[in-house]
Amino acid sequence: MKVLISGASVAGPVLAYWLDRYGVETTVVERTPALRHGLGGHAVDLFGHATDVVRQMGLWAEVVDARTMIEKLTIERTGARPVHVDLGRLYAGMSDRHVEILRGELTRILSAATAHTSEYLFGDSITALADDGAGVDVTFEHSAPRRYDVVIGADGMHSTVRRLAFGPEEPVRRHLGGYLAVYSTPDLFGLGTEMLTHQSINRLAATYGVRQTGQARAAFMFRTDTELAYDYRDKDEQKRLLAREFDDYGWRVPQLLEHLEAADDFYFDAIAQITLDTWQRGRIGLVGDAGYCPAPAVGGGTSLAIATAYILAGELAANGPDGLRSYEAKVRQMVDRSRAIGPKVMGSIIPGGPAALRLLPWAASVVPKLPTPIQRFIWSQNAVGKALGSAPLPDYADLLSPRSPANPAQ
Numbered sequence: 270m271k272v273l274i275s276g277a278s279v280a281g282p283v284l285a286y287w288l289d290r291y292g293v294e295t296t297v298v299e300r301t302p303a304l305r306h307g308l309g310g311h312a313v314d315l316f317g318h319a320t321d322v323v324r325q326m327g328l329w330a331e332v333v334d335a336r337t338m339i340e341k342l343t344i345e346r347t348g349a350r351p352v353h354v355d356l357g358r359l360y361a362g363m364s365d366r367h368v369e370i371l372r373g374e375l376t377r378i379l380s381a382a383t384a385h386t387s388e389y390l391f392g393d394s395i396t397a398l399a400d401d402g403a404g405v406d407v408t409f410e411h412s413a414p415r416r417y418d419v420v421i422g423a424d425g426m427h428s429t430v431r432r433l434a435f436g437p438e439e440p441v442r443r444h445l446g447g448y449l450a451v452y453s454t455p456d457l458f459g460l461g462t463e464m465l466t467h468q469s470i471n472r473l474a475a476t477y478g479v480r481q482t483g484q485a486r487a488a489f490m491f492r493t494d495t496e497l498a499y500d501y502r503d504k505d506e507q508k509r510l511l512a513r514e515f516d517d518y519g520w521r522v523p524q525l526l527e528h529l530e531a532a533d534d535f536y537f538d539a540i541a542q543i544t545l546d547t548w549q550r551g552r553i554g555l556v557g558d559a560g561y562c563p564a565p566a567v568g569g570g571t572s573l574a575i576a577t578a579y580i581l582a583g584e585l586a587a588n589g590p591d592g593l594r595s596y597e598a599k600v601r602q603m604v605d606r607s608r609a610i611g612p613k614v615m616g617s618i619i620p621g622g623p624a625a626l627r628l629l630p631w632a633a634s635v636v637p638k639l640p641t642p643i644q645r646f647i648w649s650q651n652a653v654g655k656a657l658g659s660a661p662l663p664d665y666a667d668l669l670s671p672r673s674p675a676n677p678a679q
């Protein structure tokens with residue numbers, strides 16, 4: 270079986286890694302011109318099953334070494350005393366299977382693990398897919414046309430594979446009422462490994478240090494009742510939009526905005542979900558944000574992408590193209606639960622009113638001081654804990670190819 274994967278961020282390389290371990294040939298096509306150097310992007314969290322998958326890939330030590338190490342958070346609000354949160358304790362209390370890492374670092378580590386086992390086509394994109402029931406003919410912007418047994422879209426919230434095979438984005442995008450932006454700045458406030466955030470009703474700004482570069486990230490989130498009209502590929506338009514939204518904010522925002530124009534890693538997107546309810550059509554499938562983005566920053570999308578890519582690889586290796594259907598059945602509960610989280614988390618992260626503005630800092634400061642078993646209980650009762658800790662991961666060890674280093678039979 271030959272599988273084409275579109276997208277080399279998180280879901281794509283995990284899928285490529287496991288398919289190779291099961292003896293399946295893969296090509297990964299990625300729109301960006303080369304592998305990201307690693308230090309760009311925002312911090313993402315790996316929880317639960319995702320940490321188990323990374324461990325099984327033999328990459329846990331590397332991921333832990335690359336973690337952000339942000340241990341201290343200060344939450345500020347106008348007219349209230351700052352709240353100091355011990356993030357190290359908060360995370361340790363939530364779960365012993367957690368790590369926070371820059372998305373670029375994670376992508377670098379995952380892609381490097383597949384660099385010699387998958388063929389990578391950088392700076393290219395699929396332009397057409399024709400599934401005739403026995404295979405898929407694929408055309409690209411630059412490479413010559415090819416034929417594959419299965420094509421998988423791991424190309425994120427604005428997936429090209431989804432548009433080509435499942436239809437336009439708009440009807441399957443659910444706006445949760447917010448936006449977020451992230452970009453690099455110098456470490457203007459001597460943060461080191463600290464994070465500062467200022468919350469107000471409907472808006473928040475944050476900045477945290479990046480120990481590997483000695484720089485910092487600026488992050489902004491805001492709510493709007495209506496969807497904003499902009500081109501998601503036009504970074505300059507998005508920068509103007511962000512600057513307009515925060516030009517009266519005060520706090521440390523004016524200094525952070527001074528570095529907006531020059532930022533070459535600017536990220537801006539809607540806090541939106543992909544609500545598609547099937548992720549396979551014939552021999553074409555979707556994984557990660559492309560199929561079921563639970564909403565950036567509020568839904569545990571990175572962990573979901575890793576766990577579901579692992580399951581997709583196992584199902585394809587076990588069942589061939591029919592594995593797309595068994596994969597869909599196996600990941601549905603995890604996806605549904607993750608998509609249920611976003612709207613709830615959004616309500617506490619970007620406060621919609623005075624009560625929410627008081628609640629999050631209070632909870633964030635109190636919970637880490639509770640005994641660990643009580644913290645674990647609180648965590649297990651909330652939606653995030655339940656989604657990421659649902660059904661155990663399937664075991665595909667008997668599919669490992671004889672040349673796979675992890676196969677004890679070799």
Ligand SMILES: Cc1cc2nc3c(=O)[nH]c(=O)nc-3n(C[C@H](O)[C@H](O)[C@H](O)COP(=O)(O)OP(=O)(O)OC[C@H]3O[C@@H](n4cnc5c(N)ncnc54)[C@H](O)[C@@H]3O)c2cc1C
Nearest residue numbers: 276278279280300314424425429557558565566569570571
């Ligand atoms: C600011 C921010 C904070 C976040 N915080 C968290 C968090 O704390 N915890 C968490 O779990 N998740 C978080 N997320 C979400 C997380 O980043 C995604 O859910 C996760 O990366 C999904 O991985 P993916 O591989 O499915 O898609 P993506 O990471 O979006 O990757 C898609 C890849 O496809 C490529 N691509 C796009 N179009 C094409 C094309 N036409 N052809 C070829 N390649 C293409 C892209 O360049 C990219 O490499 C956050 C997101 C943001 C933006």
